[in-house]
Amino acid sequence: MKSRLLAAALALGLAAPASAQDAILNVSYDIARELFAEINPAFAAKWKADTGRDVTVDQSHGGSSAQARAILEGLPADVVTFNQVTDIDVLAEGGLVDPNWREAFPNGASPYYSLPAFLVRADNPKGIRDWDDLVREDVKVVFPNPKTSGNARYTYLAAYAFALDKNGGDQAAAQDFVKQLFANVPVFDQGGRAATVTFAEKEIGDVLITFEAETGGIAAQYADKNFVRVTPSLSLYAEFPVAVVSENAAKRGTEEVSKAYLDFLYSPEGQRILATRFNRVHDEAVKAEFADSFPELKLVTVEEVFGGWDKVKSEHFAEGAILDQVFVNQ
Amino acid sequence: MSAHADPAPAALAPRESRLVPRLLIGLALLLTAVFVVVPMAYIFHRAFAAGYAVFLTNITEPNTLHAIWLTVLTAVIVLPVNIAFGVAAAWAIARFTFPGRKALLVLIEIPFSISPIIAGICYLLLYGRNGLIGPYLLANDIQILFALPGIVMVTMFVTAPFVVREVLPLMQAQGSEQEQAALTLGASGWQIFRRVTLPNIRWALLYGAVLCGARAVGEFGGVSVVAGKIRGQTNTLPLQIELLFQDLNVTGAFAAASTLTLIALVVLVLKTLMESRR
């Protein structure tokens, strides 16, 4: 038995580099594991039909910022599919991505979007409906570490935006609100998926805050646990930007297939897969088809509430800025 | 309780000395069961919880197979290198006095006493794009991090001390009389090593090699920093366990863990056999 396994493993290991074909590496955020496991074969089939060539897409998943850092260290990504604009900006500053990457693809190079939403335990025993409920003393909240996870930064910003909206723009009240929210978190994992494991497998906390794409997928995967998806009254528009890592792609001669791969995410076929995985898309036909999966709510953007990512970075995420003040005081 | 009825002190002593050993043995067995045996057994329990068929599917999943292959490959590269290094270093330290001998000893021990995470960070600071020699590597298109060379080198770092630690005390204790005798008889350096030194340190060497191999197969922290998490490419088996766990495939994670546990058990048996021959 073991020798057969070993032989299979050997064959696999030796076969992989031997065959001549297109191969690209997509470095992505943490919770997109299942999404790209479905996108990649579909793209490979299309690429084969269009060009007659085979393509394999390798995946690497982790906290979006941590992944960007790894690319700066030399992780040979051809394309990135992240959940935060700032993480691609970092690559652009490092000279790995075209500074005008946002114009390279439609919708500011963001083929789909999502928003921080809630997942609660069966029958919603704590009656959690909106952000207000999360700062109650009897509620334990789970979301990842905003220092390493783009997912958690959206959660932080969404909660902040909600509190601003509720208190007529009072910054102090908003900071108090997120401070209380942080105080209710028993554990900060490093990536979105680790937080999901904490909530779903280790059964910690009353509510998981993560992208709607994840709450939908997890509710479906753990059907036996009857988790309930809750959409808050207000949330933050979370872009999922993509880019070709031009320096690596040029070196490896993968520019064409890399661009085609990202284009595929905008195609009706790609958008349909995205929507089945609970991502909100821009394609009108697909949008209409999946309207039931996506409840309506008030969606605000980083530009509207915070004046853009640069301001968010300096006012909230810089060392000693607002996030540090509310995060350490827990 | 009837023991108290017996007034003879001579009879009391052996009775008491039976009780204390039993208590101590019982405690030792209980603690070992709770802290060592149950965790290990639990891995197999979870791996097979969903049945043998599911276990087989999990184990033969291509990415897991690739992780097994990468782990074996890494160990196969690291082990001979560190055996050769271990013997050579132990030889040098035991047989020669030279300036910096003490420093060399400390240097060899460093990987043993620091967190493997630090090893990973050191490698990033050295070979990363912004590291000491990263730009040079980049200009020459040499990929060390996030590829096999980085994984192998960090594993070498972490496992460097194992063979030396086992072989050195033995070489020091045995002294060099036999080797000098062989030298006067006209034996060449290699002959002396093969015919005189090696037989003496054989079991210690194997023992060190087994420990080194076990650690090479199981290394997690250091490799996790430099591996880049590319599925089916740079995930060793311990990293694959974490990945499967976070893929919400807990049974798959335990299945992968069970193969490593099996390796650990084989190592244990080998080690016990060797100890009895030492």
Next chain:
Amino acid sequence: MGVTLSYLGVIVLLPVIALVLKGAEIGPARFWAITTAPRTLAALQLTLLAATMATIFNALYGLLMAWVLVRYEFPGKRILDALVDIPFALPTAVAGLALSALFAANGWYGAILEPMGLPVVFTIWGVAIAMSFTSIPFVIRAVQPVLEDLDPQYEQAARTLGAGRFTIFARVIFPAILPAFLVGVTLSFARSLGEFGAVVFIAGNLPMKTEIASLLAVIRLEEYDYNGAAVIALVLLLIALLLLVVSNLLQARALRYKGKTA
């Protein structure tokens, strides 16, 4: 000889030098600021405290095991002796996976402990248990051979002089095994300080509460904070070096002691 040194240079020394250079580049003021930041201090404190807890347990458990394995005969003794080494053979990530599942609220152990108000996972106890598991063999394997070599005539002499069981252990046996015991304890402590794989699975990694120093170094790295990562790594390296020196001194004393009795 040359090959040995250059191998060691490339694999061990050069990477460590890269770290030291990075640390030097940061400058003493900044270095101190990072080291004394509340979160760094909390992480270092937790790491030291949990390692101390783990080492105390391992010291007692190690003494017990060494004693039982050397002094008593019982069925299954050889198996017990072999089982001791499992923590060295088992990859730490596997240990972490198993321990965190066992001690989770819905696991075998957690289901008993949690209702008693003794949560383990995501507390310092979880960190200590993971550290303890991965360093179990050190004390046992250090004490065992010395205990085996111990000349029984001193004990017999003490017994004829009317010394009780406890007195014999405290006055005769323990002083003899003390150097080896301390070596084992130091190694166990050093290993606990450095443990990563097993701890991160069970600790919950709560900043200021259950975040160990080596994890904080990784987090700093992932936040692009290279200085922060390098400083924490350097502090851990210095602590490890200090322990290494202590353990070498103890070992030298232990050898001297052995030389005297032989």
